[in-house]
Amino acid sequence: MAALACLTALSATGQNREIVFKEADWKTQLANAKKENKLIFFDAYTSWCGPCKMMAKDVFTKDSVADLFNQTFINVKYDMEKGEGIALKDKFGVNAFPTYLFINGDGEVVHKIVGSAPAGEFMQEAGKALKPESTVFGLAKKFDGGDHSEAIALAYLEGLDKAYESDKMGRVAKVYFDGLPETALMETRQWDLIQKYLNTPSSSAFAYLYAHKEQLGTKYGADKVEGYFQQTFNRSVYSIKSAYEKKRELKDAQERAAAIRKLLAKGTEYSKPILTQLDLTEYVASNQWDKFSARLNKIWNDDSSPRKNALILGAANDMVSMAPVKYYPQALNWAIQISATNPDLFTKIQVADLKKRVLKKQGKIADAEAMGLEAMALRKEASQKGQMTPPMMKD
Structure with missing residues (x-):
């Protein structure tokens, strides 16, 4: 041309x-x-x-x-x-x-x-x-038309990866890897590709590998193998949350959620926080805010892990974004309690942002503006110290 x-x-x-x-x-x-x-x-x-x-x-x-x-x-x-x-x-x-x-x-x-x-x-x-x-769109036509050959599938997966199409990449990877013999999944070449592309727990290939993770660990290193599975579960929960919020690919999201629950039923050291986040995600999707609030109160009272503040602040922001107005004081209460624990600068910024959002939603504009200025001052302080700052939440 x-x-x-x-x-x-x-x-x-x-x-x-x-x-x-x-x-x-x-x-x-x-x-x-x-x-x-x-x-x-x-x-x-x-x-x-x-x-x-x-x-x-x-x-x-x-x-x-x-x-x-x-x-x-x-x-x-x-x-x-x-x-x-x-x-x-x-x-x-x-x-x-x-x-x-x-x-x-x-x-x-x-x-x-x-x-x-x-x-x-x-x-x-x-x-x-x-x-x-x-292109990725031309390859999609070939793949969706039934051409699941290695050359087309891997070219398509590479294109989706470069295009940041993570969820679509997972669905294509599921079709491709589920079509391979199970014994081939343990081979070095396939394992390397799986770590790069297979990001959905609803895949039969993923389930097979998870059931054989001890053998994988012996061959490729236990920490690396466990890291892959934990990362895939965590990213899948995030993907499920995004699907529910956007009301897209809901069947796929439900399949992922069911697979996560099934695979983590026996429990690992990371099962509890992942399943907790999945529960909260599904409470939001079904508007079960009383259950959502009760679960967070239980976490606040019983959880002593370092992840507690970040989990509650993230969930509180979800509440401010999507819950009825009567739940806003609860979100503000969590922010106040976290503030009282003298958190790090990153968390202080998150708390200030959350307080600003709640105050603005409650119509307390002057208080919200004052809190916004406090958040800006904290961000400036973090910048001067060369520290990371959290992304700004939309009001």
Whole structure:
């Protein structure tokens, strides 16, 4: 394809060129793409995203990059937190920044790049959009059409991994690895691939491996093997929570939850906290806030582990986000109790953020603003000390 030649044969005449982004509403952008028979290069960014700014400053201004994109694509960009960008973020499932989409005139995503990259690597990835059969979306058509060969499956899994499509990657990995002979799962090559791609406990391959984790530990190291299983369980609970909140892939989420309960029924040192988090997640999904609150009170009274504060603060924020207003004082009470234990600076910021959210929800605007200033001061202190700060919660 002629456009691919741009990757290596673009003229270098002129200097300081940059990608030119066209301004128009999304409907007009699609119409132009169809009329010109070009793909849209869609820059999904936010105003606070550091890597987004780096790409705009250091990569989009390279002559070679500018020439490729200006000649080959219709370039558009939308702030995912403003105007039409808010709806487009949901439409295309953007959940990391920067995300770069390549979309045809029918509104179909044909390629996706997540994260920053040097100019050469970025151009190489962009070039894949011009060969749709080799993109993650082209590979999806082949895989979903029944081609579960190793070459297609692994190429598809690699593409999903790069595109940050973790849940979809898990579903594809489940189909592929469940189709292999059980004895093959213990082989070094397959075990390496499993650790990278298989992230769902509802897979029969995962269940087989979990039942044989002692043998795996002997062969590959007990700590590494246990780390894989624990990480998979934890990430699955997070995935289940996200599915319930978004009301998407609910059947898959329910299957994961049932598998976690079954596999952890015998108990390990990490079973209790994982099952506790799963219980809380399902209480929220079914609006059982009395059970949710009672469970957290029990944790507060009985749990002496270091994880207690983080678990309760996370759950309290869920309560403020989704529970009826009558439960807000309970969330505030947990914050006050945690404050009284003289926590570390990271936790103090979390507590201040939670208090601000509760006060604002209760209509106590002046108190909420004062608490917001306190949280900002704590963040500044942490920054000066070179310490991490928690992400800011939306009110």
